[in-house]
Amino acid sequence: EVQLVESGGGLVQPGGSLRLSCAASGFTFSDHYMDWVRQAPGKGLEWVGRIVNKANSYTTQHAASVRGRFTISRDDSKNSLYLQMNSLKTEDTAVYYCARVGITYYYDHWGQGTLVTVSS
Amino acid sequence: DIQMTQSPSSLSASVGDRVTITCRASQGIRNYLAWFQQKPGKAPKSLIYAASSLQSGVPSRFSGSGSGTDFTLTISSLQPEDFATYYCQQFDSYPLTFGGGTKVEIK
Numbered sequence: 001e002v003q004l005v006e007s008g009g010g011l012v013q014p015g016g017s018l019r020l021s022c023a024a025s026g027f028t029f030s031d032h033y034m035d036w037v038r039q040a041p042g043k044g045l046e047w048v049g050r051i052v053n054k055a056n057s058y059t060t061q062h063a064a065s066v067r068g069r070f071t072i073s074r075d076d077s078k079n080s081l082y083l084q085m086n087s088l089k090t091e092d093t094a095v096y097y098c099a100r101v102g103i104t105y106y107y108d109h110w111g112q113g114t115l116v117t118v119s120s
Numbered sequence: 121d122i123q124m125t126q127s128p129s130s131l132s133a134s135v136g137d138r139v140t141i142t143c144r145a146s147q148g149i150r151n152y153l154a155w156f157q158q159k160p161g162k163a164p165k166s167l168i169y170a171a172s173s174l175q176s177g178v179p180s181r182f183s184g185s186g187s188g189t190d191f192t193l194t195i196s197s198l199q200p201e202d203f204a205t206y207y208c209q210q211f212d213s214y215p216l217t218f219g220g221g222t223k224v225e226i227k
Contacts, residue, residue, distance in 0.1 A: 035216075037164075045156075045164065045207055047216040061214045064121075097163055106154045106169035106211060108176075113163055 002026040002109045004098050009114030016088050016118070022081040022098030022111055030054060030076040033101035036083050038094035039113075048072075048096070051081070066092075088118045122146050122210050126219035132227040139195040141222045143208035148188045152212035155184055155193045158221075159204045167206075168193065198224070 008020040022034070033056075036048035049062040051072045060072050071084040081098050095113040102108035123146035133139050143153065151171040156164040166175045168184040171191055181196045195202055203226055208219040 044221045045158075045209070045218045047209070047218065050214075050216075063215045104169050104173070107156075107166050108169075110163040110165070 002100065004100060004109055004111035006096060006098055006111045006114035009096065009116045011117045011119065012088055013120050014088060014090055014118055017084070017086045018088065018116060020083040020085065020096055020114060020116070022083075024079045024081065024100070027100070029074075029079040033105075034072075034074060034081045035099045035101060035107070036072060036081075037097045037099055037110075038092075039097070040091070040094045043094075046094075048083070050101070085116070088116075090118050092116065093118045121215055122149060122213060122217050124208055124210055124217050124219040126206075126208060126222050128222060129220065130223040130225060132225050133198050134227045135198055135200055137198045137227075139198050139202075139224060141193045141206055141224075143186075143191045143193070143219050145189045145191075145210055145212075149210045149212035151187045152210055153184075153186070153191050154209050154211060155182075156207045156209065157202075157204045158207065164207065195224075 003025045005023045012018050033052045035050045038046050049072045052059045069087045073082045095115050097113045098111045099107040100109040125144045127142045153171045155168040158164045167178050172184045183194050185192050205221045205223045207221050
């Protein structure tokens with residue numbers, strides 16, 4: 001069974017840093033592209049970024065709203081996806097989801113999400 | 121960036137109703153569109169990919185159509201478990217963008 005479990009969320013002050021993790025199991029993690037998607041309280045979904053697989057050189061894409069502050073990485077040996085968030089702003093407050101990009105090149109599995117609150 | 125506009129933003133319907141939600145892209149995206157369902161406090165669930173292909177395990181009352189700039193999600197006979205918010209997302213080009221969502225409520 002495919003499982004994606006996010007962790008690392010919490011309360012952080014503006015300007016602070018946080019690293020989110022997404023632990024994958026039940027599939028060959030190294031084969032898949034992986035995305036981060038977030039949702040501010042009471043708002044819609046926002047794509048944060050993507051990391052592709054080793055075969056495609058681990059290329060990353062980031063949304064303009066987070067570019068230069070957030071970095072997506074992965075460790076295939078640990079079946080884990082990461083989101084390093086620096087210079088956090090109050091508007092980064094959201095539930096952060098990891099999503100697997102399936103063989104169809106669309107999402108087929110989502111994690112349960114982890115809440116990040118940026119507040120003083 | 122490609123803007124995705126969903127309509128309506130909310131609707132009220134009864135069990136058994138046929139429901140149609142529209143998603144319009146600000147430029148052509150071929151058929152690179154997906155639909156998701158989200159219930160309160162839960163992660164999104166993937167319903168449809170490539171505009172009209174059903175994800176594994178999704179009931180056949182859900183269907184999608186469209187190409188280019190105009191897309192629809194149809195629920196042929198609304199069931200109690202279908203009351204949720206629905207989102208479209210384009211996968212044609214970066215940044216991937218979502219529609220604003222359509223909340224389907226009980227009439």
